[in-house]
Amino acid sequence: MRALCWEGADELAVRQVPDPELRNAHDMIVRVRRSATCGADLPLLSGRIPFLAAGDVLGHEFLGEVVEVGPDVRRHRIADRVVVCAAVACGACWYCGQGLFACCDNGSTGAAVTESAWGQPTGGCYGHPGPLGGFAGSHAEYVRVPYADVGAFRVPDPVSDDRAVFASDAAPTGWMGAELGDVGPGDVVAVWGAGAIGQLTARAAQLHGADRVIVIDRYDDRLRMVDRHVGAEPLNYRYVDVPAELRERSGGRGPDVCVEAVGMEPEPPGLLAGRLGGGAERPLALREAVHACRKGGTVVVLGTWTGFVDTFPLGAVMNKGLTVRSSRQHGQRWIPMLLERMARDELRTEHLATHRLPLERGADGYALFRERTDGCVRAVFSP
Ligand SMILES: [Zn+2]
Numbered sequence: 001m002r003a004l005c006w007e008g009a010d011e012l013a014v015r016q017v018p019d020p021e022l023r024n025a026h027d028m029i030v031r032v033r034r035s036a037t038c039g040a041d042l043p044l045l046s047g048r049i050p051f052l053a054a055g056d057v058l059g060h061e062f063l064g065e066v067v068e069v070g071p072d073v074r075r076h077r078i079a080d081r082v083v084v085c086a087a088v089a090c091g092a093c094w095y096c097g098q099g100l101f102a103c104c105d106n107g108s109t110g111a112a113v114t115e116s117a118w119g120q121p122t123g124g125c126y127g128h129p130g131p132l133g134g135f136a137g138s139h140a141e142y143v144r145v146p147y148a149d150v151g152a153f154r155v156p157d158p159v160s161d162d163r164a165v166f167a168s169d170a171a172p173t174g175w176m177g178a179e180l181g182d183v184g185p186g187d188v189v190a191v192w193g194a195g196a197i198g199q200l201t202a203r204a205a206q207l208h209g210a211d212r213v214i215v216i217d218r219y220d221d222r223l224r225m226v227d228r229h230v231g232a233e234p235l236n237y238r239y240v241d242v243p244a245e246l247r248e249r250s251g252g253r254g255p256d257v258c259v260e261a262v263g264m265e266p267e268p269p270g271l272l273a274g275r276l277g278g279g280a281e282r283p284l285a286l287r288e289a290v291h292a293c294r295k296g297g298t299v300v301v302l303g304t305w306t307g308f309v310d311t312f313p314l315g316a317v318m319n320k321g322l323t324v325r326s327s328r329q330h331g332q333r334w335i336p337m338l339l340e341r342m343a344r345d346e347l348r349t350e351h352l353a354t355h356r357l358p359l360e361r362g363a364d365g366y367a368l369f370r371e372r373t374d375g376c377v378r379a380v381f382s383p
């Protein structure tokens with residue numbers, strides 16, 4: 001089959017790789033119809049995370065058609081249209097039993113590194129190297145889906161491919177942002193980052209009953225989307241003093257819930273460097289979120305982080321009585337509900353697929369996505 005492979009630092013190419021095969025009774029094979037880029041891919045591209053090997057297939061947000069099922073797969077049949085949760089989880093361990101699917105004990109085959117870096121191993125993710133399981137990614141014609149009954153979900157007929165593909169990662173991550181923030185009626189919610197996850201966090205906050213939802217970014221095209229497609233309030237940090245403006249819009253107190261949807265910037269040192277203390281990640285948006293949040297409020301960390309963070313304002317967290325919560329997404333918990341909301345037209349996501357490209361143009365898609373040229377929010381590939 002053809003797949004978009006990492007070929008070395010900042011080099012991607014479509015090439016021929018072996019077709020995936022069923023390895024376990026609960027596996028299935030999916031023919032990919034849509035596969036989206038994600039900010040979590042960017043730290044991989046530069047090669048500073050040392051586990052990627054030339055020929056590894058990227059991509060973890062996808063939707064497709066079932067073409068082969070293992071003998072123990074109960075919930076899926078050949079030709080079903082399914083969206084697959086980006087996070088790989090077993091559905092049977094203690095953590096999966098608590099609904100903490102991203103913390104699954106059996107979702108990664110490369111647990112030794114994460115155990116050493118973070119104290120405990122975490123679940124896996126498609127298209128990420130060894131420590132997160134090393135499962136081949138979705139920028140390909142076919143993908144092997146382990147634990148198929150746990151991680152794949154049938155897409156209701158009225159929901160288009162371009163909408164449903166975001167139920168794989170961005171929509172459940174955004175939903176989790178509102179859940180971790182315990183967002184409810186009357187709340188003022190501020191979200192840093194107007195990418196797909198920031199926009200879908202804003203929408204989730206509205207669906208949780210928030211009174212005002214404000215999204216902060218520097219790109220006017222993304223902020224126009226926030227206004228037009230989400231109906232949230234855009235705020236461009238190039239023009240205003242963000243904490244002062246947020247106080248103004250929240251009765252002088254500051255937002256009740258502040259969500260960071262930006263992640264490491266600008267150049268991640270990578271997991272290993274973090275583990276060795278050799279580099280630190282700069283939490284600029286996170287610092288501002290802590291600073292702006294009202295006393296007793298909640299700060300939610302949704303961006304991608306791997307190692308150590310420098311100059312985190314713990315003093316403000318302690319003295320203002322803030323709650324800080326974070327996680328990788330537990331999508332298995334929310335994807336069926338999100339698909340229903342998509343079918344009812346309560347949750348629209350297709351505008352995020354600003355660039356729809358054939359898989360052959362995968363390298364171009366990542367260039368647009370990384371540089372945010374031509375208003376790119378997400379590139380979505382069709383093999
Ligand atoms: Zn993602």
Ligand SMILES: [Zn+2]
Nearest residue numbers: 090093096104
């Ligand atoms: Zn598990």
